[in-house]
Amino acid sequence: MTLVKWQPRTVSNFETGFDRLMNDVFTNFNRLPGSFGENWTPNVDISETENEFAVAIELPGIEKDNLSINVKEGVLTIKGVKKSEEKTEGVNYLRMERNYGEFERQFNLSKNIISDKITAEFKNGVLDIKLPKAEEAKPKEIEVKIK
Secondary structure, three states: OOOOOOOOOOOOHHHHHHHEEEEEEEEOOOOOOOOOOOOOOOEEEEOOOEEEEEEEEEOOOOOOOEEEEEEEEOOOEEEEEEEEOOOOOOOOOOOOOOOOOEEEEEEEOOOOOHHHHHHHEEOEEEEEEEEEEEEEHHHOOOOOOOO
């Protein structure tokens, strides 16, 4: 059984929740998701093996020339832009959910990454970045003798 701390409902709690709701509604008013020019965030998977870290980013519909990757002061930065398709005259869009515009993702790197050996491959709408580990970062097994 989980114990939950009881908090009486007060006018101030209600006002805070109501204010938050109104701010959310009016802050995002007229900003449709996926509208051109809005920043968006592509999905990222980060994994680790014994020898490297790997970052995979889904970037469907983006051209390789519209991507940039750099490492500065221990931060991996991936930037890009997905240009919108030209709207066809006479077509009335009923719903637009695809994202367009610029994006930027940043990740703090371990000090044990060999920065000048980082590689990237862009294939089938997925950007794969390999970040090799320095020798001192690789796990080592040390046998301890029993006396």
